[in-house]
Amino acid sequence: MNQEWNAAWREQMLPTLADENWDLIVIGGGISGAGIVREAARRGWRCLLLEQRDFAWGTSSRSSKMVHGGLRYIAKGQWRLTRDSVRERQRLLDEAPGLVEPMSFLMPHYRGGFPGPRVLGGLLSVYDALAGRRSHRFHDAQQLRFIAPGLKENDLIGGTSFVDALTDDARLVMRVLSEARADGAVVLNGLRVAQLLREEGRVSGVAVEDCESGETLHLRCGVLAVATGAWAERLRPSDSPRQLRPLRGSHLVLPGWRLPVAQALTFLHARDRRPVFVFPWEGATVVGTTDLDHREDLDHSASISGEELDYLLAACTQAFPAAEVTAMDALSTWSGVRPVVGAAGAHQDKPSNETREHVLWQEPGCVTLAGGKLTTFRPQAIEVLKACADMLGRAFEDDAAPVFAAVQPSLIPGLSPQQWRRLAGRHGRDLPKLAQLIAEVGQETVGITDTLWAELAFACEAEMVLHLDDLLLRRTRLGLLLARGGEEHFAAIRTLCQPRLAWSDGRWQAEIQRYRLLWQRDHGLPEITP
Template identity: 85%
Template sequence: MTANWNAQWREQMLPTLADHTWDLIVIGGGISGAGIVREAARRGWRCLLLEHRDFAWGTSSRSSKMIHGGLRYIAKGQWRLTRDSVRERQRLLDEAPGLVEPMSFMMPHYRGGFPGPRVMGGLLSVYDALAGRRNHGFHDAQQLRFLAPGLKENGLLGGSCFVDALTDDARLVMRVLREARADGAVIVSGVRVTQLLREGGRVSGVQIEDGEGGATLQLRSSVLAVATGAWAERLRPADAAKQLRPLRGSHLLLPGWRLPVAQAFTFLHQRDRRPVFVFPWEGATVVGTTDLDHREDLDHSARISSEELDYLLAACQQQFPGAEIGADDVLSTWSGVRPVVGSAAGAQQDKPSNETREHVLWQEPGCVTLAGGKLTTFRPQAIEVLKACAEMLGCSFFDDGAPVFAAVSPLTIPGLSTSQWRRVAGRHGRDLPRLAQLLGELGLETVGASDTLWAELAFACEAEMILHLDDLLLRRTRLGLLLPRGGEDYLPAIRTLCQPRLAWDDERWHAETQRYRSLWLRDHSLPEITP
């Protein structure tokens, strides 16, 4: 594995891609594509992954950050999805501590409300049975006032408590990709697949365009896997039926001090009875999510609407009335588009929240497309895709249950607290020794009030394929979300550290900062509020 996975490596690698016939080309650098290429590379397949923009650019950096079983899927009868999800949740907790962390969830109950404590307790018993462990309980109103000061008290009966998990979704993608590279996969961003090549009634490769330099190439592969999420229908045959229903979920990020919560809270919004979450993440507080049809151009980043902002602020007022949260309190926003496979009449009749989150495979000779799916179940989804690919190749493929992540070797980093070590080990895995070297050179200072170390910025610039400034500030780190105004006050210091490592001249740095500011204002600030 090349140590410096960066723009210079990319420039040297791109012209050589056409020199090979790949066993597998994966299109899409989100969690689904990452999972597929990781499982294939581990088995010795010659793999290439191509990402149009940046890794985790789409849904996989804009999710609700939850690794969970989907409690509400039980009520919809989606037993297999819930079972697979809770099993994968536990696998990720075991394999990636510090990146995937357990989180206590609390659902308060009020007089006359549904579901009440008994119904919720029954659902949680089923949830725990599918997971194979008991992880729930009940706190009465007096206990809950102590555990959750500021919670709405009028009619409060108590709260049901259960355990799920949270992650940094973009960092999860990066760590899976790093594991694939360690097993020999070639992984490139900034490359657009313009068309599939078909010969003799079979997909035989792809035509690509370099999004940075403009060069075009034709690449050959034995089989192709398309994992482009909400964009999955774009490379299908022209006569294929349209089945995807893109659904937008938007979120608010508040300073942790403004709405301090020690655990996640889930409750039903009084407007539409949809579940809403308020939870701690990266030292801040997340409020989300919405669930509505996304009818805008998928080539542009999804953004929160003024109606969604009002909906989420109303949720804060409903459950934490004393906090008096308003638009001025919001640090940043993000919106992601869920790649949901719609029901037959879904686009016309069903509410978005009624659609299944199950995935499906679309196949044609030489190509398997994954549609739908969940962050939590990326590994079994990848196994299913590769089984279908293997059948096309005339070979067998099975789930051997091997770990997704290599074990992190114990390493002493002087000065790091136990919690800091756990955090960096979870995010960087096998790259921890190089990060430790940078910590020795740059020190242990964090960027502002965030938990992000300056050394992590340096490492990302050297070895995590940064093509643009937003790659660094919105996905390799989350500073653009966590710091006021997208981190504007820290840009001079970031420039001093990062510009030499990125080999950008002053003109390029100026262009990138202007691009980043414009992008942040458009996609992560408050929407224009309608009167």
């Protein structure tokens, strides 16, 4: 694997792409596309992944960060989805410690409320049975005063806890892509597929525009896999029925000290009885999520609305009335669009009632993945590749091999075991290179976050950063965790990163201006009208 995976390498690689007759081209650099190219590369396929914007730019950096089985899917009778999810959750916990970590979830029970302890306990017994281990227990109201201080106590009778997991979704994508590249895959961002090429009624390749230079390439492949999430219908034949129902989920990020929680709290919002969460993430506290039809242009980033902000603040007041959280407490927001496959008459039904099951759409030479979940990216990838293998006339089976190579246990001098675990989880095979940069740059973290300055340096040198938002919103999450997107650190970031990115002073200024506008639009607070 070429560790210097950066803009200079990209420039050298682009002219060579058309010389290859690829076995597989994957369109989409989110978790679904990453999973597909990872499994294909491991099997020796000559494969290429193309992402129009940046890796994890869409839903895969804007999810609720939860690697979970989906407890509510049991109540809806979606047994297969829940079973697959809890199995994959455990796989990820075992294979990627430090990146996917267990998290205790707590649901409080109030007198006369639903679900009560018995109903929830019954659902969790099934959940635990599917997972093969018991993780839930009931706590009385007295215990909750210590477990969840500040929780509304009026009519509180207790709470039920269970275990799921949290992740940094964008880093999960990068780790999977790193594994694919180690097995020979070519992975590129900033390349827009403008058109599918067809020969004798079969998809045979793609016409691609380089979003950085405007140049066009024509690439050939044996089979094409489309994994573009909410954009999955863009490349389908025009006479195909429209089935996707884009649903927006928005989140509010608060400083950890402003609403401190030791575990994830889940409860039903008083306004619409939808489950919402308040949970610790990367030293901050996240409140989410909403669930409503996203009717805006998908080519523009989703952003929180005033109504959604009010909804999430009301959730804070409902669960923690004494905290008196307001909009001015927010560090940032994020909104993602879920690629949900709508059922018949879906737009007359509640968004939260939609299934999170995935489907495959096939035409000769092309397989499109629609729908699905973050947690089940691996079995979804296997299903896509089985269909692709049939089109290529190849044998294929799921050997259930690990997604991630094991990280050799070692300690970086001066870092705690907890810091090493975090870095090993996020960087995997790249840890030796990162260790060299830690020795060069030092062990200091950026502000109050856990992110090392060396991680910024590493991203600039070896993680295909094309724009400043790639660095601050996806390679690291500083733009979400620091006030005003990290503005107080811009001078230091420039000193460290501008030389490594080989940007001129003019380019840096243009990137700063672009980032400020993007952050305010996509991650700031909406305009609040009196």
